[in-house]
Amino acid sequence: MTAYQQLSSRFHRLHQLSHLQAMVSWDGATMMPSGGNQARANAMAELGVIIHQQMAATDLSELFKQAKKESLEPWQAANLHEMHNSWQKTNVLPEDLVREKSLAGAKCEHEWRSQRGENNWAGFAENLKPVVELTRKEAEIRAKATGCSRYDALLNVFEPGMTTEKLDKIFGQVKSWLPELIQKVQQKQKAEALIQPLIVPQGPFPVAAQESLGRDVMGLLGFDFNRGRLDISMHPFCGGVPEDVRITTRYDEADFTQSLMGIVHETGHARYEQNLPLEWISQPVARARSMGIHESQSLFFEMQLGRHPGFLELILPKIKQHLTDQSALSLENLQTLYTQVNPGNIRVDADEVTYPAHVILRYEIEKALIEGEMEVDDIPAVWNQKMQQYLGLNTEGNFKDGPMQDIHWTDGAIGYFPSYTLGAMYAAQQFSTIRKQLPNVDQMIAKGDLAPIFDWLQQNIWSQASRYDTDTLIEKATGETLNPEYFRQHLENRYL
Amino acid sequence: MTAYQQLSSRFHRLHQLSHLQAMVSWDGATMMPSGGNQARANAMAELGVIIHQQMAATDLSELFKQAKKESLEPWQAANLHEMHNSWQKTNVLPEDLVREKSLAGAKCEHEWRSQRGENNWAGFAENLKPVVELTRKEAEIRAKATGCSRYDALLNVFEPGMTTEKLDKIFGQVKSWLPELIQKVQQKQKAEALIQPLIVPQGPFPVAAQESLGRDVMGLLGFDFNRGRLDISMHPFCGGVPEDVRITTRYDEADFTQSLMGIVHETGHARYEQNLPLEWISQPVARARSMGIHESQSLFFEMQLGRHPGFLELILPKIKQHLTDQSALSLENLQTLYTQVNPGNIRVDADEVTYPAHVILRYEIEKALIEGEMEVDDIPAVWNQKMQQYLGLNTEGNFKDGPMQDIHWTDGAIGYFPSYTLGAMYAAQQFSTIRKQLPNVDQMIAKGDLAPIFDWLQQNIWSQASRYDTDTLIEKATGETLNPEYFRQHLENRYL
Incomplete structure (x- = not known):
């Protein structure tokens, strides 16, 4: 297999995990009873970690280097570019930050559902602060990586x-x-x-x-x-x-x-x-x-x-x-x-x-x-x-x-x-x-x-x-x- | 962390993946439009592979040995027993057999859906034979492992x-x-x-x-x-x-x-x-x-x-x-x-x-x-x-x-x-x-x-x-x- 093919196969597997992520997210917004929220948040966080781990596989960096030297059709070249972007976007973040942000977001969103009706800004702000703080960290890391x-x-x-x-x-x-x-x-x-x-x-x-x-x-x-x-x-x-x-x-x-x-x-x-x-x-x-x-x-x-x-x-x-x-x-x-x-x-x-x-x-x-x-x-x-x-x-x-x-x-x-x-x-x-x-x-x-x-x-x-x-x-x-x-x-x- | 705690943490993660499996299976039986079936099957297969890989982690065997020597509360001891059973049940079968049986079962079930209506025993029996044969193999392996x-x-x-x-x-x-x-x-x-x-x-x-x-x-x-x-x-x-x-x-x-x-x-x-x-x-x-x-x-x-x-x-x-x-x-x-x-x-x-x-x-x-x-x-x-x-x-x-x-x-x-x-x-x-x-x-x-x-x-x-x-x-x-x-x-x- 060429390096491009290996990368393509990795992203094929990642696509399957995104499928699960998309479907379970949909369920959370349309079907899930509110009592299921905490367990769901944990499961989604774990899936996020697994996706992150697959994206963080240490050999990907070398595969990207090799693939760039290979001869590719235009769609393949565009795909390589998108794979690389996607990889960089995900890989630049430490696993802990991904998990913390996912959990903080889930908590903020879940409580927001009742807080909004109560016009409860103070309660909402308490949950929003860690989300903003973690997003600032994310922004800083991303900014450093992309200049x-x-x-x-x-x-x-x-x-x-x-x-x-x-x-x-x-x-x-x-x-x-x-x-x-x-x-x-x-x-x-x-x-x-x-x-x-x-x-x-x-x-x-x-x-x-x-x-x-x-x-x-x-x-x-x-x-x-x-x-x-x-x-x-x-x-x-x-x-x-x-x-x-x-x-x-x-x-x-x-x-x-x-x-x-x-x-x-x-x-x-x-x-x-x-x-x-x-x-x-x-x-x-x-x-x-x-x-x-x-x-x-x-x-x-x-x-x-x-x-x-x-x-x-x-x-x-x-x-x-x-x-x-x-x-x-x-x-x-x-x-x-x-x-x-x-x-x-x-x-x-x-x-x-x-x-x-x-x-x-x-x-x-x-x-x-x-x-x-x-x-x-x-x-x-x-x-x-x-x-x-x-x-x-x-x-x-x-x-x-x-x-x-x-x-x-x-x-x-x-x-x-x-x-x-x-x-x-x-x-x-x-x-x-x-x-x-x-x-x-x-x-x-x-x-x-x-x-x-x-x-x-x-x-x-x-x-x-x-x-x-x-x-x-x-x-x-x-x-x-x-x-x-x-x-x-x-x-x-x-x-x- | 004690060996028990490490095992417990592994099974905690597996639990999150089972959550996804359960929810997406439910969706497949209740919500999914038929055109989504192939993509769904691929996604579920990938999740199955990931769960299998986590269960097959090579250090689990050693962790179980160590954990058995540790001092545990009654619920923990029961949990260790269940973790070990669950692990053994999954791990005792060779991957090839699991795959072959899954494929034979899928073929048998798929054709059964039309064969049943046709009262076609001969056709059904042809597909059932390899399923029984592979289940006999499974039984033999499980029997040897458990005596x-x-x-x-x-x-x-x-x-x-x-x-x-x-x-x-x-x-x-x-x-x-x-x-x-x-x-x-x-x-x-x-x-x-x-x-x-x-x-x-x-x-x-x-x-x-x-x-x-x-x-x-x-x-x-x-x-x-x-x-x-x-x-x-x-x-x-x-x-x-x-x-x-x-x-x-x-x-x-x-x-x-x-x-x-x-x-x-x-x-x-x-x-x-x-x-x-x-x-x-x-x-x-x-x-x-x-x-x-x-x-x-x-x-x-x-x-x-x-x-x-x-x-x-x-x-x-x-x-x-x-x-x-x-x-x-x-x-x-x-x-x-x-x-x-x-x-x-x-x-x-x-x-x-x-x-x-x-x-x-x-x-x-x-x-x-x-x-x-x-x-x-x-x-x-x-x-x-x-x-x-x-x-x-x-x-x-x-x-x-x-x-x-x-x-x-x-x-x-x-x-x-x-x-x-x-x-x-x-x-x-x-x-x-x-x-x-x-x-x-x-x-x-x-x-x-x-x-x-x-x-x-x-x-x-x-x-x-x-x-x-x-x-x-x-x-x-x-x-x-x-x-x-x-x-x-x-x-x-x-x-x-």
Whole structure:
């Protein structure tokens, strides 16, 4: 066996362990009764250690050296690059830190589930502090190994190639036009509401009916139910493995619109996973390119496609069929419903115009936390100050809808938030390219002729997996690297 | 660290891996879409390899030698004994044999799924022969290592301490009275039916209603939903881990009685698991004592308690509340329904009176197979002869409802069948002891005062786990070792 083949075989085995990790994590979020948490955390920590040990095998370093000298096909070379990145990312951390962080995160998350409802910041902060402390240690070790800043080192775990420098520039631009855009859109929507007031659909919409509507729309979007599931969790996500993709949502019987669009969002993630290249599936090169590219697929589905007037026209009969017909369910009113812009406290409920403000706020706080410019106890005050500045909202004392609303920091997933807005930007850029290549795409969507769109995504994004770095992937797909102007144009076109 | 502590720490880690194995197996039987099967099989195989490697660590042998010289508390000494048994059981077999047997079993089971429907004995026998051959080899190796007979060596995998000598005596006694008892009960029930014909409840009984009835009854039986779940699977089972016990059932909308009593059965397994000693939970000594003792808990719940007239009286209002009221749902008719005795071909459908005949037949055949006194080709004739002798049924040519009905032999799980009837006997003996200690137990059950019964099980069985060998456990609990007379008395009291 060549060194490359030996490495490939090692990562094939690691893939099996990731399968277990993914499935048991899914179970923890969807099925596990709360009393099972401690035993589960221990089992997951042990699995983490075993994966870490396999990654830390002393001969891997030599195998990588040898493999780099071997003659490889392009996909193999890309795979070697991804194997090496994956190895370095994991191997740089000491085993103890991995275990401690996993346990601290599990404890913080588990208690957060009840603390959030109680608005118990003090209790949450006690658990968050060790998570942040361990993540700082992680950042320091990663930074030393890669020669970048501490926050950049974390960012690169989720978004290889991204830097604080690039992000500061991109987010700086957004901050320069976003507050004004939000104001303009709100003024416009207020004026429109005077002429044609929004009608809120009247529930209850039973969970079972919403679920069957969701499944119907997932089918329309090409979700493969033979290799996946839809379930319920407190915090919606797309999990599982490419061969068995598990998405979740949560239902509110008073409001079907959130769960429906949530399902469209997760289906975007799911189709990316379900269409990663099967012949490479156990290898790192077959993984999704980055969190930002992953989010570009969910936001492509939710924002570019899902809130497209043509798509709403397409699914309106399904909504009426599974739920009920009522005056609120006219096409015009549904479009108005799905394009309302209202600054609010909750990121996951935010519309696509105000959403970047939520992300920029979190980015600025987590960066300061990691760089040691801020402490956990400072979060609520800074949060409130930035919410006032970006969205004009006072969050003083409201921890549960403030810094306790998200699961990311509780888990120690610091460096992740920017991916959401990068995803929105990549999605806008992708759709803009498709529009150039399929000039009548708007009519096609309304007619349900979605295959050419999915084919484009399949060809340019899904099947490419991690074959190229992010910049190259996007440049090959759209003709240029990330350009936030497409996102701005998209927002202005839709909302002004 | 002492050698004992090192061993304990190794088994603590193995426990975490068993957690993953249990949870992912549960998922495979309850949640997994069929397209995920191949990836799942690969992942489980890899986990199996890792567990095997940890068990095969070369220093364990020396650690066991040292630990035996160390001074240990009684629970620790019992734990060391269980660790050693567990290690020896796994380690004594050569890897090649394990793999070959696993492959032969998988092939036999896979083809059995279609062969059974086709009544294709010849095809099935071709695949069963290598399974039996490899199990004979396994038995020989295990027998050499432990100094017992070949069949005893297999029996001990499931039922430590049990021997052919004991079983022959026990089953010999049963055979001396069972055929006559079955005849008498049938005559009695025929006569009763002339006076008061059985009324079959008329469905449909919706799955959701049966499920809520099941949950209600599980609550009554003390199932801890904070550390467990109820789901659906094709073959009902109790899985998961003690901290998160997952039971399953299957529903037939035309007949609620099977799923209801199935849930009661699995709840017996579940309470045992949920009440194993928490402070030892990651150690082998905290595991259930044996398959027979496990089955004694499920059969205590299903047969001793579940079909007790007082218990049926207790749950009858719940049945009416969740399902529907109808004339079939009188207490008398429900009792008649749940105590019908009818010799039939299928073991899993058998009542508690005829069930031992099914087990004894299988025990006699599998023992002869392993000891080399019989060949696979002889099975159908012997099966038919014994079915005629024990149950008065002719199975000639009916292979699918004869030797092809169970999955145990196809998988190579020879030595397991006796546990079913041992469980029924242990359960009767336990209930008889409780009756002596709580003379008004019948009235207590009807009133729903079940706590003293559960307390007895908790104190005498559940909390003892593998602290003692089976004989000692049962002697401490009931004052004597296994005595099949209690089972006979139970059947005669209930059915004559």
